[in-house]
Amino acid sequence: MARKISAPKVDRRNFLKGVAVAGAAAGAVAPGAANALPAAGAEPARIPSVLPPSARTIAAETAMPEKELNRIGGKAGSDFMVDVIKTLDIKYLPANCASSYRGIHESLIDYGQNKMPEFLTCMHEESAVAMCHGYFKVTGKPLMTLVHGTVGLMHATMSIYNAWCDRVPVIVMGGNDMDAAHRPPGVPTFHSAQDINAIVRDYTKWDDTPVSLQHFAQSFVRGYKIAMTPPYGPVMISLDAGLQQEPMHPRPGEATPSIPKYTPTSPPAGEMGAVRDAAKLLANAERPVIVVDRAARTENGVRLLVQLAEALQARVVDLGNRMNFPRTHHLVSGPPAVANADVILGLELSDFWAVMNSYVDNGDEGIGFNQTRIKAGMKLISINSVELITKANYQDFQRFQPVDIAMAADAEATLPALIEAVKSAIPNDRKDAIAKRGEAAKKARDEAHTRTLQAAAIAWDASPISTARLVMETWNQIKNEDWSLVASEGNVSNWPARLWPMEKYHHWLGRSGGYGVGYGAPASIGAALANRDLGRFSVSIQSDGDLMFAPGVLWTAAKHKIPLLAVMHNNRGYHQELMHVQRMASFRNRVASIGNDLGPIGTSIMNPDIEYHKLAESMGWWAKGPIKDPEQLGPAIKEAVAAVKSGQPALVNVWTQPR
Structure with a gap:
């Protein structure tokens, strides 16, 4: 479209004359004035500009309405x-x-x-x-x-x-x-x-x-x-x-542009026939398991999922892409629960196939070896809204998994109807068995938690610092705050989910989605911005490789006063890629023939070591490090917490074990 710029409604000659006069006045300086000092208590003299004043300034000085200087002839x-x-x-x-x-x-x-x-x-x-x-x-x-x-x-x-x-x-x-x-x-x-x-x-x-x-x-x-x-x-x-x-001019015969009203669309819920069929399978199952990925969109979604799980006393496997289920609940379980299930309900799973199959990329059995977890008679139910927007090119929809009941619907919107249908479908003679199932789940949960604590204690005093200690020293300093783990980039063996009492929706925000490196730092700062307005304390476990993709976001946090505690998981390398290369070398018998491990080539972030604390300091953060002695970690994080609570972003650079 052609751009038609309306001429300004200003006398150009008089306008330029005014500029010239103003410019001449600005350039005239009394003898000795340049070296004169202002009297005590007086405002310093304004240094005259060599540039002519702006149209805005002229409008103010001549009482000329500023709107008359609008060069486009109307509203932009x-x-x-x-x-x-x-x-x-x-x-x-x-x-x-x-x-x-x-x-x-x-x-x-x-x-x-x-x-x-x-x-x-x-x-x-x-x-x-x-x-x-x-x-x-x-x-x-x-x-x-x-x-x-x-x-x-x-x-x-x-x-x-x-x-x-x-x-x-x-x-x-x-x-x-x-x-x-x-x-x-x-x-x-x-x-x-x-x-x-x-x-x-x-x-x-x-x-x-x-x-x-x-x-x-x-x-x-x-x-x-x-x-x-x-x-x-x-x-x-x-x-x-x-x-x-261009100026805002409607076309001939058209009305002035208007703004449509926004009315939210109700999320799609599951069809009631399918909901009742799913409820019957779940209610009559001996070993039902619920697997969740992005099932909870809100705090209410967590509450609804608890209601469903408790009605069935069904184990819940939370894959962690959202805070779906309280980590302290007795029904929390790990992926092995899937293998013993007779009915599995998958809610908003990004990869149902991976839930039902174990896959080894390049192990002793070969490259791409997988083993199914599906047993004879096992029934699979899927409620997944993503089926409504699946496209062809990018493979985020993962491998195809056949199921017995499939609902292309929003899981959270479907849960109220499913809960009521399940309660109605449970026979009276099964209620005692369901209660005993819950008691067994509680015992298994307590035993698993004990094993987790024992595993976390391994290499507690090691240097570089273990990831379990990194996570728990952080928790010890923030546990009395209304905290939110806004990101955990890099692999820290999932210790936050295993050890922290995550119960509220904002306690864990999930992962990046596409696993693109560079998400952690900026997403943490965006989440911390939201938490700042809500009065919450934001913390991230920040990996080294992720931060270096776009470290300039540190300046944005300092510029806009966004408080965030970033605890560095600085393992000085892209460790996952290192392991890929090492496994491939082992599969091809390279190490034996060469005699040494060349895996760090192309995967190491050392020599020189990046001083992330100095990088953060240069952009306005409170920072400390590198912390290599585990005894120094707690006090350093305590200082950082105080800085964050004062309104400043803070970073602790910690040398850690690989994962």
Whole structure:
């Protein structure tokens, strides 16, 4: 579309004359004035500018109405966009600045007064999206971000993919300059495309390219609505530069653009016939097991899952991508419970096949060896909303697992009906057996917890510090706070879930979704931002390799005063990849023939060792380290907790065992 810029309603000659006079006055300095000192108590003299005053300054000094200096001849299109955005109560907008969305950027901070949303300065688009990701998992409310054309969106793609796999809504808007007849040459053209949304179309729920302001209003509200309908997911809107910068003029015969009303869509619940069939199987099972992945979307989802499990006294295997079930509950169980089950209920499982099969990547049996856990007569029930948005290209839907009852529905929305159906389906003569099942589960839980404590004590005094001690020394310093573990990147043998009394939904926010390295630091900071507003204490177990993908997010946390305790799991390497190489070398008999382990080549983060505490300090964090003596770990974390409680982000750099 052509950009028609209305001429300013200002006499150009008089305007320039005023600038010249003002500039001359600014340049005139009395003899000796440059060296004069202000009297005691007086304000220092203003140093005159060599630049002419801005139009805003002239308007103030001449009492000229500022609106008359509006060069576009009306309300900017991006001002209307801000009006639309404000109706949805989006609190923050983390983004890396860019020329392709300068129109809406200016409108957000000037016209919108930098409130609802507040612009948060990020060093990288991947970090900005991951901050949105972490924020949502605390609040249940999405944030939006802005990216720069092709290159900014390319930077953001890993975090968008994580959000897609983790079923998290993020509103992404990308600046683009679509009109080639008016597009500036050079960089703006390099960074434009016919269809920037194509970059992320395979891993977003929906996308659009508005061509008018009314179209934008409808697209933004629609996009928000789609993102916030379970299963959640990111959406993408391409934002034309001309549409942002042109004045808001309706087409001939059209009304002034309006803002549609947002009405949330009810999540899809399971069909009642299927719910009753599932309830009958569960109620009559001898050894029912519930396996959960992203079943709980809210605190209420945790309560509902407890009700279902207790009605059946069924073991619960929580795969950990959300805080689905209290870790202190007597029905908590590990994956081995699956092998003895006669009925398995899978709720929002990202990989049902992996639950039912053990798989060895490259072990003694060979590469890709697997063994099934399915026994004769075992019944499988699946309630999974992700079936409603499965796409073809990216393989996040995992391997195919046949089941006996399949509901393409939101698990949390289906739980109330399933609970009532289960209670109605339990025969009176089975209630005693169900109660005894619960007693056996409690005994097994107590025995497993004792074994876990014994395992955690191994190498307690070792240096580098064991991951169990790292986790428990952290817990000992935060246990009296209203804490939230916002991320645990790197493999610390799942000690937080095994040892910490996780009971509330915000106690554990889950993993990245797509397992993209670089999620932990920015997602932790986004979650800590949400927890700051809610008065909670945020802590993350931060791995070294993850932090180095985009360490600039540390500055964002300090800049915007986001308190977070980051305890480094600094094992000085990409240990998982090291083990892959070592296992492959062993499978191929390389070690025996060469005589030494070359696995650290390409996987080690040593020589030089990265001083993460100094990196954090340079960006405004309280930091300490490297901590190598386990006796020094507790006191160091205690100091860091005090810094966080004062409102400052803090990092403790801890040298640790590999996992």
